[in-house]
Amino acid sequence: MQMFFDWLSTLQWERLFPELLGKALGFLSGFAASWFLLFRKRLNALQRMQAGDSDDFIFQMHQLTPVDDASPATGSSDKYVLLFRNVAPKTTLNDLYDNIAVRDEINKLADQTTLSNPILQTDGTLGFEMLNDALGHIAGLLATTPFERQTWLFAMTCEDRQFVRKKCVRCFLIRPADLQRFADWNWCRDHLSVEKPWHWFRVVALHRIACVWQEEQKLAAEEAKSSRDKDMPLVDRQVRHDRVRMLSVGLHDGERPIDAPYQIDWSQHLPSLEKMGLPLAPATPPTDPPSDPT
Template sequence: MNPIEWLSNLQWDRLLPELIGKALGFLAGFAASWFLVFRRRLNAIAKAQSGDSDDFIFQMHRLWELPEQAGDCMLLFRNIAPKTTLHDLYDNIAVREYLKATADATSLDNPILNTEGTLGFEVLNDAMGHIAGLVSTTPFKRETWLFVMTCEDRQVVRKKCIRCFLVRPDDLQRFGDWDFCLNHVQVEKPWHWFRIVALHRIALVWKAERKMAEEEALSSRDRDMPLVDKQVRHDRIRQISIGLNDGERPIGDPYKIDWQSHVEKLAQTGFVLNSD
């Protein structure tokens, strides 16, 4: 049978609609896939331009005593681990959504993630375990550091993401004195003023948590390890023993902050310049 006869014997009344239907289905699927990919790309670009990020950063903070200015210090903070992402650290989508919602609820006046309940306790523990494992083989002497999960206000930071702060207890206690922050703490860059505000607010929360822990210790007779369902209330600022580089030095001249220039911006975010 030659090709012409073969074509003439085909049931075109059935074949043609089927071919057209499959072609239209393929084109519709291709268009939908392209639209979803393009939309995802646009959303990613918009997210990057807005400053929102899924990055998860671990930063060490310390006060560097200025040798030529008695009583004055310089705030240094450095990343201590490779940058990771929320997706890499938490594989459970429900946990990631919980963390995003908790991070969005923070502000300059209240930068600490409100990790409530058992889920919050486990989220905090996972982050602490992650950084403890990353720096477990460093040659530096182990010390007690305070660990806290934060997300600073997008109105004052370049990138909004979850930052886990590590700070020595003695340094954080000094940040609790707002007069000390105003008059004796200098920074490496002019825009680092917001980190002083965040550390001050964290110091006040830490003070309140220590007081509550002391009261609970006096009233509780239970000395066993708490069960999972007893972690409804937990400290959001936790102690961790790790070894970090103690040789960090300033990378520039100290900058004294002009706090009066930030009063209006602080007022807009609801922050009151006092330590009460």
């Protein structure tokens, strides 16, 4: 016991208390900063979820299904309902792309899309690689499905946040014959219905994608006539590449509507679309044929 009192008497109390106090304050400051950063991170994540921001990658199949109201004249229906379904497990941007710079570029391209131009502007070699990675990912996931393989079209999109609650990259899959129909806006307006009223924006997005696909087909045909090089182009020569790509996969095409088809009242949406710089022709009443003067 005497040794303990002797040890206490030798301590430099004028230095001990400041050092202990400083270390205690440093520990508490570090703990508070760590807690604040963790709390702030969780709070930001919650705010992103409530605002609809996400890094999700969703792969969706689109299908036109005839409505069961066959025409007496033709015996077949000229009305269709648009269905779209997820065809693969949801993944994230971080899981699909391990390159941080590529993830930042995709986020930037996704922020630049609009309902008028919903396809990601993947230009140059970097864009070619980004598109190829997503295309290869879904092709690999669907490689072992039991369904008959068919030709499908693939496009990376991010729809306008003015109309879509959740911001994420949606990769569209649609058969060429179906997308060809979407190129005709009059057909979309008069012959197409949807499962839910708010799916009208998907009709507009597919119409814009169909227009891009037609332009790419024309450009590819012109390049094929003028090009003498029939070999596969090198990657570093992909200054221009098709953003609507073809792939062969097997998908279940027997989906049925989950609700009664809903006919879109386009008169409610066309004014706002026109303000966005996307004028789509309203319905025009049929005109009577000119009478025969004889």
